[in-house]
Structure formats: structure tokens, C-alpha cells
Amino acid sequence: MKRVFVNEEWCLGCHLCEYYCAFANSGLADMARALKDRDIFPRIRVEDTGKVTYALSCRHCTDPLCVKSCISGALTKVPTGAVCIDKDKCVGCYTCILVCPYGAVTAGEHGAVQKCELCLENACGSPACVRGCPNRAIVYEER
Amino acid sequence: MKQYVIIGGGVASVGCIEGIRSVDKEGRIVVLSGEGRPVYCRPLISYFLQGKTDPEKMKYRPDEFYAENNCEVVYEKAAAIDPARKTVTLESGESIPYDSLCVATGSSPFVPAFEGLDTVENKYGFMTMDDALALDGAVGPDSDVLIVGAGLIGLKCAEGLCGRAKSITVCDIAPRVLSSILDGDCAALMQKSLEDHGVRFELSDSAERFNINTAYMKSGKVLRFDILVLAVGVRPNDSLVGEAGGACDRGIRVDTHMRTSLEDVYAAGDCARGYDASTGEDRVLAILPNAVMQGRCAGINMAGGDEVFDKAIPMNAIGFFGLHALTAGSYAGELHEVPAGEGVKRLYVNGGLLSGFILIGDAAGAGVYTAMIREKTPVDSVDFGLLRTSPSMAAFSAQYRRKTLGEVV
Numbered sequence: 001m002k003r004v005f006v007n008e009e010w011c012l013g014c015h016l017c018e019y020y021c022a023f024a025n026s027g028l029a030d031m032a033r034a035l036k037d038r039d040i041f042p043r044i045r046v047e048d049t050g051k052v053t054y055a056l057s058c059r060h061c062t063d064p065l066c067v068k069s070c071i072s073g074a075l076t077k078v079p080t081g082a083v084c085i086d087k088d089k090c091v092g093c094y095t096c097i098l099v100c101p102y103g104a105v106t107a108g109e110h111g112a113v114q115k116c117e118l119c120l121e122n123a124c125g126s127p128a129c130v131r132g133c134p135n136r137a138i139v140y141e142e143r
Numbered sequence: 144m145k146q147y148v149i150i151g152g153g154v155a156s157v158g159c160i161e162g163i164r165s166v167d168k169e170g171r172i173v174v175l176s177g178e179g180r181p182v183y184c185r186p187l188i189s190y191f192l193q194g195k196t197d198p199e200k201m202k203y204r205p206d207e208f209y210a211e212n213n214c215e216v217v218y219e220k221a222a223a224i225d226p227a228r229k230t231v232t233l234e235s236g237e238s239i240p241y242d243s244l245c246v247a248t249g250s251s252p253f254v255p256a257f258e259g260l261d262t263v264e265n266k267y268g269f270m271t272m273d274d275a276l277a278l279d280g281a282v283g284p285d286s287d288v289l290i291v292g293a294g295l296i297g298l299k300c301a302e303g304l305c306g307r308a309k310s311i312t313v314c315d316i317a318p319r320v321l322s323s324i325l326d327g328d329c330a331a332l333m334q335k336s337l338e339d340h341g342v343r344f345e346l347s348d349s350a351e352r353f354n355i356n357t358a359y360m361k362s363g364k365v366l367r368f369d370i371l372v373l374a375v376g377v378r379p380n381d382s383l384v385g386e387a388g389g390a391c392d393r394g395i396r397v398d399t400h401m402r403t404s405l406e407d408v409y410a411a412g413d414c415a416r417g418y419d420a421s422t423g424e425d426r427v428l429a430i431l432p433n434a435v436m437q438g439r440c441a442g443i444n445m446a447g448g449d450e451v452f453d454k455a456i457p458m459n460a461i462g463f464f465g466l467h468a469l470t471a472g473s474y475a476g477e478l479h480e481v482p483a484g485e486g487v488k489r490l491y492v493n494g495g496l497l498s499g500f501i502l503i504g505d506a507a508g509a510g511v512y513t514a515m516i517r518e519k520t521p522v523d524s525v526d527f528g529l530l531r532t533s534p535s536m537a538a539f540s541a542q543y544r545r546k547t548l549g550e551v552v
Contacts, residue, residue, distance in 0.1 A: 006548040008541070049529065049537045054544065056536060059552050065510075068158075068439070069432035071186040072196070073203040089200050091190045094460040097506045098469045099432065101514035102547060103535055106507060143551055 001081035002142050004044075004118065004127050006054050010137035011046070013053035018042035020132035021057075021116075024124040041109045043116040044129045044138075055129065055138050057116035058083060058104040066096040066105055066115075074112075082120060087112040145170035147445055148231050148239055150221045150383065151247030152176025153185065154431055155412030155438035157204060159245045160212050162442020162450070170446065172213065173239055175231065177220035180272065181209065186431055188275035192282075192303030198272070221248075224387040226405045243407050243445035246395060247438060248380035250413040250429060254373055258352035266371040269300040281370055282307050289313075289358055289368035291350060293320040295461055297374035298333075301342045302463045312366060313337075314345040314358075324459050324470045329487050329501050336466040379414045379427055392416060394427040399453040401441035409445055411437035421456040421472040421498065421516055428455050454517050460506070469509045472499030472516040481531050490531060495521050508534030 019035055021042040026034035044057035064083050067075045074089035075096060090112035096105040097113065108114035118140075119127045130140040147163055147170055149156045156174055163172060182203045190196045209216050217239075223232040224246075230238045252268040260266070265281060268274045278300075282288065286308040290297045293315035301311050313320075319330035320337075334344060345366070350358045358366040379394040390396040390404035394416030401409045401417070412434035419426045433455050440452035458471035476493025486504020490497060490512065497515040511534035514520070530538035536547065546552070 003551065005550075006544075008544060008548065047533075047535045047537050052537050052541075052544075054536070054548065056548065059547065061552050065432075068435045071431045072184050072201075089196070091187060091195055092462075093186070094462065094467050094469060094506050094509075095432065096510075098458055098460045098471065098509050098513055100510035101518075103508035103511050105510070143549075 001060070002118075002140050003060050004057055004116065004130060005139050005141065005143060006056070007137050007139065008052070008054040010135045011054045012135055012137065013046055013048045014134065015046050016132050016134060017044045017055050017129035017138060018046060020128040024119050024122050024128035027122070039109075041106075041114060043106070043114050045106070055133075056102060056104060057129070059102055060116075060118070065099045065101070069095050069099045071095055080120075082118055083115070084117050084121065085113065085115055145242045145446070146240060147172045147243050147245070148241035149174045149245045149247055150224075150231060151245075151249060151412070151414075152178055152182055152216065153247060153249055153412060153434065154182065154203060155247035155249075155434040155441075156245070157182050157208070158435040158438025158440075159247060159409075159411060159442035159445070160209075160214055162439040162444075162448075163446045164212050164442075165439075166443055166446035166448045168213075172215065173241075174209070174214050174216045175221050175233070175239075176216055176218050178271065178273075179218050181206070181216070183272055185271065186299075188269065188272060189299035189303035191272075191275050192279060192300070192307070193305075201272075221383060224383050224405075224408065226387050226389070226408060229407065241407070244409065245401075245438070245441045245445060246384055246403070246408065246410040246414060247412045247434075248383060248414045250377040250379050250427075252373060253376040253378045255375055257350055259354050262355050263353050263371050264355070265369060266373060269296050269372055269374050270377070275303075278304070278370070278372070285309050286369045287312075287367060288370045288372065289366055290372040290374055291315075292374035292376065293317065293344065293346065294323060294374060294376065295321065295459065296377075297372070298337065298463065299461070300372055300374060301337055302340075305337075305340045305342065305464075308370070310343065311341065312343045312345060312368070314348055314350065314360070314366070316347070316349040318347045320344070320346070321461070321468075324457075324461075325468065325501065326474070329468065329489075329503055332487065332503055333461075333463060333466065333468055336463045340464055377413070377429065379416070379429075381414055384408065384410065392425075396425065397437075399451045400444050400449075401437055401452065402444070407445075409441035411441045417455060418453055419456060420454050420519075426457075428457055430457070430459065432458070456513075456517055458513060466504065467502075467506050469502045469506050470500065471509075471513045472497070474499045474501070479531055492522055495523060497522060511535060511538075
């Protein structure tokens with residue numbers, strides 16, 4: 001399956017991926033309405049220490065600990081291999097946050113947790129972060 | 144064709160079915176479930192009381208799960224295992240042969256022999272959907288509720304009933320809440336989050352005797368109640384294996400393949416006493432993720448695979464009214480107290496390894512710490528100064544990041 005991969009040395013730390021992610025998952029057509037003057041909840045996050053900068057999102061692990069640990073059955077590995085979340089089932093217990101080795105599952109806006117679903121569940125169809133990255137520091141491909 | 148029998152219909156049983164089917168698509172699987180309903184998310188029963196979920200959403204697997212995995216589910220309890228004849232006898236007397244057996248019988252509430260408990264009519268446990276449905280039907284705006292036990296089960300019950308009863312009081316013989324996973328001031332924070340919502344506590348105190356609607360406490364206090372919830376603790380259901388001659392020690396003893404001491408008999412979940420990677424000792428780790436992973440390991444091995452599960456550690460995510468406490472490992476060694484605003488962040492380092500942590504409030508990145516405990520990552524192999532404040536991949540080597548962010552993991 002295609003996944004999002006990170007080329008750390010090319011990351012500018014511009015955070016554009018976060019904005020594209022939040023916009024793609026907002027369900028809104030107008031970028032300003034989705035992002036301007038609002039707290040955004042992107043599923044990809046730029047981690048920047050001053051020395052190192054890279055974007056981090058769900059690795060869609062082959063054997064995902066979050067799925068095996070989910071107490072509500074909300075996290076599943078769908079047949080394509082993507083790890084997806086059913087927000088109606090999630091009760092926001094944070095067990096997935098407790099087990100994800102990469103810190104890729106985060107608290108969401110409305111109680112349920114959130115994670116990258118490769119933009120397969122929204123209108124975008126392929127990862128918006130990748131399309132918006134100005135330096136190909138994040139790519140969507142088969143490896 | 145091989146015949147697999149699984150005693151129990153909970154999440155360890157599901158893990159076992161999925162483990163078997165990852166190796167053997169053909170063999171016959173018989174699931175014995177004593178609960179009369181397909182698998183559901185037991186830890187969600189408090190969210191059900193709160194109205195945050197419903198029986199439909201609480202399904203752990205889709206309705207087609209058993210059919211798709213070609214399982215026959217028998218809603219009946221097992222009465223005995225005969226390891227010599229390799230059969231399981233049901234309570235009805237019927238006998239089912241097995242080539243390979245998994246015992247996933249879970250645990251049962253432990254009810255101390257309180258004097259006069261038999262005079263209490265409205266008493267409930269809080270472990271199963273039936274318990275939750277019974278409480279849901281019994282509680283009303285005029286109810287005074289007394290919960291005995293301030294552990295994970297008792298407190299989630301208190302949260303679930305908040306706003307649905309006239310009063311909720313929780314008592315425990317321990318001096319603090321959640322005494323199995325939290326130390327004093329952390330426990331006080333979690334207690335306050337419930338007190339702020341009207342829950343009252345009677346700690347360092349226990350019931351001496353009951354009489355119909357009244358608890359007479361050791362302290363001399365007299366507590367009147369309409370509904371009594373007993374959440375004192377749980378005991379592993381290990382008697383089927385014990386009576387068949389298998390090794391038990393407050394839990395069915397299993398190795399890292401989930402094998403019991405009986406040939407072709409495996410055990411998984413809350414009934415099993417297995418390896419705890421955080422201490423190197425055996426213990427019952429009665430948490431859902433462990434049950435699923437043990438079940439899966441057992442299933443793979445039952446079907447002829449060679450799977451080891453030696454990464455179990457104690458860990459818990461529990462929250463009340465939006466305040467989350469995430470804990471893992473053991474609190475041994477040197478304490479690193481990290482400022483965390485209104486919350487708490489405690490990391491414990493022992494013998495060059497992260498041995499455990501307590502996070503209250505900000506949960507972000509907790510899994511990075513949990514992974515270090517599980518994988519025994521030496522503290523000196525990471526930028527621990529950075530990791531203390533921010534659990535992120537940035538504290539690891541560029542090589543590790545290339546592997547985890549640039550390859551399939």
C-alpha cells in the first residue's frame with residue numbers, strides 16, 4: 001500500500017502540511033473559513049527542535065499496536081492496510097495515545113482521538129499534506 | 144481437520160480466533176461463551192451509563208465476525224476440562240473434543256464476606272453488560288449510591304452514574320483512590336476531578352457490616368444507600384485449569400507462548416498469569432490490550448505457528464470528566480519530576496532504562512515513553528534531556544527516524 005514517508009533533510013519546517021491537513025479534514029470549501037483565527041487540529045505535526053525538523057503522522061503500521069489496544073473497537077486496519085478510526089465508536093479513553101510509539105495519535109477537537117487516514121476518508125482522495133509540501137519532504141508512495 | 148475450542152467469548156477469545164485464522168483458515172473453531180451475547184467492549188460499560196455510547200456502538204467486532212471466521216459459538220459455560228481425553232464438558236453435560244484449547248475465562252468480582260451483605264437487596268457488580276443494564280434500570284434521581292472500592296472499576300462506575308443519582312459515595316480501605324496505579328498526590332488530583340462533580344469519598348474506611356439499606360463503617364460512620372455497587376477487586380477465573388491439574392497461582396500460569404502446564408491447553412487474558420516485561424516477573428495484567436495480544440499469540444501457536452509474546456507491561460489510560468491519567472511500567476528507580484502545569488509528569492529511570500511514568504493532564508506523546516519501557520531502550524541512547532519535556536522522535540537518532548518515518552514499520 002502507499003504510505004506517507006518523510007524526508008527529514010528536505011523539511012523546511014514551514015508547517016504548511018499542518019494547514020493543508022486541517023483544511024482537508026475540515027469539510028469546508030473555503031480555506032479562510034476553515035483556518036483563519038481558529039485553533040486547528042491537524043493530523044500531521046511538524047516537530048522542530050531548532051536542530052531537527054520533520055513532519056510526523058500515522059505510520060499505518062503493519063501490526064498496529066493502537067488497533068490491538070483500542071478498547072472501543074474504533075480503530076481498525078481496513079483491507080487496504082490503512083489504520084482508520086470510527087469517531088462514533090471512539091470514547092476518547094486515550095489508550096491509543098498511550099501505546100503509539102511515534103506519538104502519531106492525538107487528542108481531537110471533540111473528545112474522540114484523531115489520526116491520519118491518508119485523506120481517503122475526506123473529499124481530498126490522497127494526502128493533502130503531500131500535495132501541499134513545497135519541497136517534497138513528505139511523499140505518498142509505495143516502499 | 145483440526146478442532147479448536149476457546150472457552151470464553153471476550154476480547155482474548157477474539158484475539159485467539161484472529162490468531163488461529165492468520166495461520167489456519169480451515170480448522171473448526173468452537174467458542175464457548177458464558178455471557179449470552181456476542182463480544183462487546185466491556186470497558187465501555189461506564190460510558191454506556193453516561194449515555195456516551197450504546198449497545199450497537201459497543202460491539203467489539205461486526206455482527207458477521209464469527210460467521211466470517213467460520214466459528215461456531217455455543218452460549219454455554221464450560222464445567223470441566225479433561226486433559227487426558229482432550230475434551231471440554233459443558234454445564235449441560237455435553238462433551239466437546241479439542242485438538243487445541245484456549246482458556247480465556249476472564250475474571251470475576253471478588254466479594255469479601257461482609258456481615259449482613261445477604262440482607263442487601265439492591266446490590267450490583269460492575270464488570271459486565273448485564274451489570275450495567277441492571278444498574279441503568281435501577282438508578283434514579285432519588286437514589287443514594289454507595290460504591291465499595293475506589294479502584295478503576297469503582298471510579299468509572301461513579302463517573303458513569305454522575306448526574307443520574309441523588310448522591311454517590313465511594314469508600315475504600317486504602318487511603319487514596321486508584322491505589323494500584325497512582326501515588327498520593329496524583330491520586331488526589333483524580334479524586335478532585337470526581338469530587339468537583341459531586342462524588343463523595345470515604346477513604347481509609349471500610350464497611351464492617353451491612354443491614355438492608357445501611358453500611359456500618361469501621362470508623363463508626365453510618366452510610367445509608369439505595370443502591371450498593373461492589374467493586375472491591377477481581378479474581379482470575381482459573382479453576383477450570385486448576386481442577387484439571389494445571390499450574391495456577393492466583394491465575395493460570397502461562398509461558399511466553401501462552402502455553403499452560405497442560406498439553407495443548409493455552410490461556411489468555413485476565414485469567415492468565417504471564418510474563419511482565421517491566422519487572423521480569425509473572426503477574427496477571429488484567430488490561431484489554433494484553434488480553435487481545437495474548438489471545439492472538441495463543442491462537443497462532445495453537446494453529447502450529449511459533450509466536451512469542453514477551454512485551455506485556457502494566458499500563459492504563461483512565462480519565463474522569465476530561466482529566467486523563469496515563470501510566471505505564473513500574474515506579475522503581477530514580478524519579479524525574481517534570482513541570483507539567485496543572486498536571487503531573489513523573490518519569491522513573493532504573494538501571495539505565497525508563498521503568499515507568501505517570502502523566503496527568505497532557506497525554507500527548509505518551510506512547511513514546513511506553514515504547515521505551517516495552518522495548519527496553521537505554522536512556523543514554525536518546526536525548527533524554529529533550530525527551531523529558533517532549534516525548535518525540537526528535538530525541539532519537541537520525542537513523543532511527545529514517546527507519547520509522549522513511550520505511551514501512
